[in-house]
Amino acid sequence: MQPDPVIFTPLLAAACAIFAWSCYRRFSLVAVGAAEDRFSSLPERLQGMFEFAFLQKRVVSRPFGVNHLFIFWSFLILAVANTEFLVAGVFPAARLSAVLPQALYLPLVFVFDVVSLCALTAVAIALVRRAVAPPYEGARTGEAFGILSMIGTLMLAYFGLHAAEIALGAEGAAQSMPVSRALSSLLSGEGGETLKSVAQVSWWLHAGVLLFFLNYLPYSKHMHILAAIPNCFFKGLDAPNTQPREEFVEGNVYGAGSIDRFTWKDLFDSFSCTECGRCEKSCPAASTGKPLNPRLVMHDIKVNLLANGDLLQRGGEPTVPVIGDAEGSIRPDALWSCTSCGACLAACPVFIEQMPKITKMRRHLVQMEADFPEELLNLFENMEQRSNPWGIAPGERGKWAGGRDVRQFEAGKTEYLYFVGCAGSFDSRSKQVTLAMTRIMEAAGVSFGILGKEEKCCGDSLRRLGNEYLFDKMARENVAQFQEKGVTKVVTQCPHCFTTLKNDYRQYGLELEVIPHAEFIESLLAQGKLKLDHHEKKGGNIVFHDSCYLGRHNGVYEAPRTVIAQATGSAPAEMERNRENSFCCGAGGGRMWMEEHLGERINLNRVNEALAGKPSTICTTCPYCMTMMEDGLKDRSNGGTNVKDIAELVAEGLKA
Amino acid sequence: MYVVACIKQVPDTTQVQIDPVTNTLVRDGIPFIVNPYDTHALEESLRMKARYGFKAAALSMGPPNTEATLRKALALGVDEAILCSDRAFGGADTLSTSNVLAAAIRKLAQEDEVGIVFCGKQTIDGDTAQVGPGIAIRLGFSQLTLVDRIEHLDFLSKKIRVRRKLEGRYEIVEAKLPAMITVVRELNRPRYPTVPMRLKAAKAEVKVWDNNELKLDPNSVGLKGSPTWVSRIFSPQRAAGEIIGDGMGDPAGTARLLLEKLVASDMLAV
Ligand SMILES: Cc1cc2nc3c(=O)[nH]c(=O)nc-3n(C[C@H](O)[C@H](O)[C@@H](O)COP(=O)(O)OP(=O)(O)OC[C@H]3O[C@@H](n4cnc5c(N)ncnc54)[C@H](O)[C@@H]3O)c2cc1C
Numbered sequence A: 001m002q003p004d005p006v007i008f009t010p011l012l013a014a015a016c017a018i019f020a021w022s023c024y025r026r027f028s029l030v031a032v033g034a035a036e037d038r039f040s041s042l043p044e045r046l047q048g049m050f051e052f053a054f055l056q057k058r059v060v061s062r063p064f065g066v067n068h069l070f071i072f073w074s075f076l077i078l079a080v081a082n083t084e085f086l087v088a089g090v091f092p093a094a095r096l097s098a099v100l101p102q103a104l105y106l107p108l109v110f111v112f113d114v115v116s117l118c119a120l121t122a123v124a125i126a127l128v129r130r131a132v133a134p135p136y137e138g139a140r141t142g143e144a145f146g147i148l149s150m151i152g153t154l155m156l157a158y159f160g161l162h163a164a165e166i167a168l169g170a171e172g173a174a175q176s177m178p179v180s181r182a183l184s185s186l187l188s189g190e191g192g193e194t195l196k197s198v199a200q201v202s203w204w205l206h207a208g209v210l211l212f213f214l215n216y217l218p219y220s221k222h223m224h225i226l227a228a229i230p231n232c233f234f235k236g237l238d239a240p241n242t243q244p245r246e247e248f249v250e251g252n253v254y255g256a257g258s259i260d261r262f263t264w265k266d267l268f269d270s271f272s273c274t275e276c277g278r279c280e281k282s283c284p285a286a287s288t289g290k291p292l293n294p295r296l297v298m299h300d301i302k303v304n305l306l307a308n309g310d311l312l313q314r315g316g317e318p319t320v321p322v323i324g325d326a327e328g329s330i331r332p333d334a335l336w337s338c339t340s341c342g343a344c345l346a347a348c349p350v351f352i353e354q355m356p357k358i359t360k361m362r363r364h365l366v367q368m369e370a371d372f373p374e375e376l377l378n379l380f381e382n383m384e385q386r387s388n389p390w391g392i393a394p395g396e397r398g399k400w401a402g403g404r405d406v407r408q409f410e411a412g413k414t415e416y417l418y419f420v421g422c423a424g425s426f427d428s429r430s431k432q433v434t435l436a437m438t439r440i441m442e443a444a445g446v447s448f449g450i451l452g453k454e455e456k457c458c459g460d461s462l463r464r465l466g467n468e469y470l471f472d473k474m475a476r477e478n479v480a481q482f483q484e485k486g487v488t489k490v491v492t493q494c495p496h497c498f499t500t501l502k503n504d505y506r507q508y509g510l511e512l513e514v515i516p517h518a519e520f521i522e523s524l525l526a527q528g529k530l531k532l533d534h535h536e537k538k539g540g541n542i543v544f545h546d547s548c549y550l551g552r553h554n555g556v557y558e559a560p561r562t563v564i565a566q567a568t569g570s571a572p573a574e575m576e577r578n579r580e581n582s583f584c585c586g587a588g589g590g591r592m593w594m595e596e597h598l599g600e601r602i603n604l605n606r607v608n609e610a611l612a613g614k615p616s617t618i619c620t621t622c623p624y625c626m627t628m629m630e631d632g633l634k635d636r637s638n639g640g641t642n643v644k645d646i647a648e649l650v651a652e653g654l655k656a
Numbered sequence B: 001m002y003v004v005a006c007i008k009q010v011p012d013t014t015q016v017q018i019d020p021v022t023n024t025l026v027r028d029g030i031p032f033i034v035n036p037y038d039t040h041a042l043e044e045s046l047r048m049k050a051r052y053g054f055k056a057a058a059l060s061m062g063p064p065n066t067e068a069t070l071r072k073a074l075a076l077g078v079d080e081a082i083l084c085s086d087r088a089f090g091g092a093d094t095l096s097t098s099n100v101l102a103a104a105i106r107k108l109a110q111e112d113e114v115g116i117v118f119c120g121k122q123t124i125d126g127d128t129a130q131v132g133p134g135i136a137i138r139l140g141f142s143q144l145t146l147v148d149r150i151e152h153l154d155f156l157s158k159k160i161r162v163r164r165k166l167e168g169r170y171e172i173v174e175a176k177l178p179a180m181i182t183v184v185r186e187l188n189r190p191r192y193p194t195v196p197m198r199l200k201a202a203k204a205e206v207k208v209w210d211n212n213e214l215k216l217d218p219n220s221v222g223l224k225g226s227p228t229w230v231s232r233i234f235s236p237q238r239a240a241g242e243i244i245g246d247g248m249g250d251p252a253g254t255a256r257l258l259l260e261k262l263v264a265s266d267m268l269a270v
């Protein structure tokens, strides 16, 4: 049923040329971005690509992911069949049947036939799902339905062609094509001419849809078919919220205030987005009615690149601002809504880095425009003047100890530095956690010391808010102090201090062993250094809330659970969203210091989830979570549920 | 035309303590900040610069380390930063401070007309609120204190109309330029420096004027020109408070206890 190559050859050549040109036009746009090294650690990258692009580990972890896995693999397998199909259209004699031995060819044909049916089924499921229960509001786009229909049509045309050929007796491998053969029986009553027409129409339909699809790809969200695999290869290998330092010398610009200030990888991300909406579903801002939606952040970056890219390539200035109100721009209030919780990063099947882009734009707003929510002015000045967010006199640090004799850290004399942090030093509720932690370490005979008055804020909020200049200043001071004092092992009780000391300060050449209190207590328990009375059996009634900075950003999920189990005699209850799917308390990313004017309050959303299991206690591991959960509880007339830090649970059970 | 903001470097009072023995301020190791009211004076001068194209100058009298304060002003965008610093200026009270600052403004006026001088309402260390008016008198400027809004500025007729925030009422006042205006916090929201401006300010020039330049009578400046002496500084004694009961656990009992105490101490008329 081959058409005349004289007709098809120029068609195919033109389609391929246009496709190549479109791809070049689009992908070359990412070159307007800044340089960034994403080629280091090749083995790790290849492994990531294999696991996440080919095995689709993340894709399958959410509803309908398996369906996508089927479509993806069908696509890969049928790519062989489709290539043969196109080649044969030009060189009718160049067929697999002519080159492959029968023993190989027949099974292959069988696979093509069955896989085509799988693909058709998966596409049908996807169509129904999108129509009946779309992944997010607004996902029922013509583009999405169009693409699915096209893939479906390809499969139908494939079957039409083969069924007709079998009916005509022109298919030598008919016995290896169960599906096509079954379909051909439907055509058995038809005359030869009709069958030939069916074959002819199917052939052209198949060819037409294939070539159209090819040329539609680069202009649609299905560009991810081309970009997603390399994007998994290029995925970030560092802790995602540890972003590159900036160099503060005259003449430099800071953050991303225009599209070319992003890196090429940032721009490549925007082409890789599948618009699956998983980030949006997990985002605490998007799901509580804030103007931020990480999916749209990626979309707007792509629109912006397409609008400005040409101009930039010709050496011009961008015309559509990257921060602003129009499509292709991201609203400042969206940028300020991010809690830097990392849920978007954890959800994205193709490892797009949404949150770091938000931070880059915040860096621009703060450092180039000095334009930020009013409340932050105080925070920035307090940090700069008094090295703590509340602006309390630095001399007051260390007063949490009250009459207790807590040693100053001294290398050689004390093993661990207990880095209390601002909340633990100044916030009255968190000071109780500090005291609990102190009791635990004293009971276990740990050799530790504090910095007292000399302790300074780690600078976490500043960095997440984009005030990299001040963060840099404070980080340098802290790093110098740690080095001078010979600090090597640090215990923290705040996950923000933890992540900053451990991951961010590494960029300043400081390698510390930083241990979050949950893990530290876990190891004390494991070594039998703590004697606990847990006959109260409060467990089960305690629900555990994962801190984003301990969990998603640093992978510490089990230690706090083990500690709760040991301290109370039973494992904690889990909220519906837990571990990597945990839902933020709303205070990260500097949100702690801002008002929450828009939408539902994030902490209320989370507290409601926690209260669903009627717990006696919500257990936290972070001072911000503690504040947010307590505030949330105040707004709910709850049946006596309280909030406790994990250290308090343990300290309560210490045998006298 | 110049618009001048007078800014004073003050110790960060949240961190100031009084030495119980000598009854003086313990200033060792206490960081300095720009007097909070003066940040609003500075902001208003920068807004005028942006709006009318004035040249903005920041002016301060103090020891050499006051330079840091003036650099902050440069980072915010003033065109000139002038530090009046001389050993002879040390130990000044409000009178001699006003003499020096007025002389500096006069010197600046030799370069270009000075239209408005902004001062803070008062400082958080000396708290006298006298320096602004002192400058106005010496320069013969209109004196507009406690301003929380600039209503109108008319160059042609050289007039300014402002709103003064007084206790329980506002007062709209019109005056002739040049004027000295002291500002309250409600006037504006101070800006934050951008990083490029900070870096630029780090290298910019802070002009230092000593008495060779201001040529004031040595008896009118510093300690010698100061009739005021601070003899003693102390915190008023306050009786220690008492934390009453467990309000969460037993609200009714706590309220009763509180009531009893208030009645017993004659604080409530029953
Ligand atoms: C605790 C304390 C008590 C004092 N008591 C007295 C006293 O009773 N009588 C007395 O005469 N002196 C007193 N002095 C000295 C006096 O405060 C300062 O020497 C004087 O220079 C400024 O007065 P002020 O701080 O009260 O300023 P204010 O008059 O309150 O300041 C008003 C505004 O004037 C401007 N200004 C003031 N000083 C400067 C400066 N150095 N550079 C630039 N602009 C400036 C600022 O805009 C400021 O907001 C005291 C000082 C201290 C620390």
Ligand code: SF4
Residues within 6 Å of the ligand: A279, A282, A283, A284, A285, A286, A292, A293, A294, A337, A338, A339, A340, A341, A342, A343, A344, A345, A354, A355
């Ligand atoms: S980091 Fe969290 S709050 Fe920010 S965009 Fe991602 S999911 Fe939303």
Ligand code: SF4
Residues within 6 Å of the ligand: A272, A273, A274, A275, A276, A277, A278, A279, A280, A294, A295, A298, A347, A348, A349, A350, A351, A352, A354
């Ligand atoms: S950014 Fe990732 S998670 Fe979000 S819509 Fe795009 S592909 Fe999906």
